[in-house]
Amino acid sequence: MFVAAVLALLATMVLTIVRALLGPTLYDRLSAVNSFGTKIMLFIAVFGFLTGRPEFLDIALVYSLINFVATVAVLKFYEYDDLGSGAYQEDDY
Numbered sequence: 001m002f003v004a005a006v007l008a009l010l011a012t013m014v015l016t017i018v019r020a021l022l023g024p025t026l027y028d029r030l031s032a033v034n035s036f037g038t039k040i041m042l043f044i045a046v047f048g049f050l051t052g053r054p055e056f057l058d059i060a061l062v063y064s065l066i067n068f069v070a071t072v073a074v075l076k077f078y079e080y081d082d083l084g085s086g087a088y089q090e091d092d093y
Contacts, residue, residue, distance in 0.1 A: 012039055
């Protein structure tokens with residue numbers, strides 16, 4: 001059963017990569033990359049269960065947090081062209 005889950009995850013990962021390469025806009029590509037990161041996290045968790053190593057679940061959770069932070073950082077960089085800018089610019093004062 002878990003082998004079927006791994007194969008299904010691999011198939012959807014291939015489709016997600018195709019979407020990331022062919023997406024017409026940045027948001028389509030970023031959504032596909034975020035979805036690919038989620039599928040990687042699921043793959044790590046299922047693979048850890050298959051091999052009898054439950055510590056892989058911790059690795060999968062850390063990977064999902066990194067995936068989320070990276071997605072937010074890329075969106076902020078695309079919006080403001082700078083990762084360090086806050087809500088107020090120096091010219092606003």
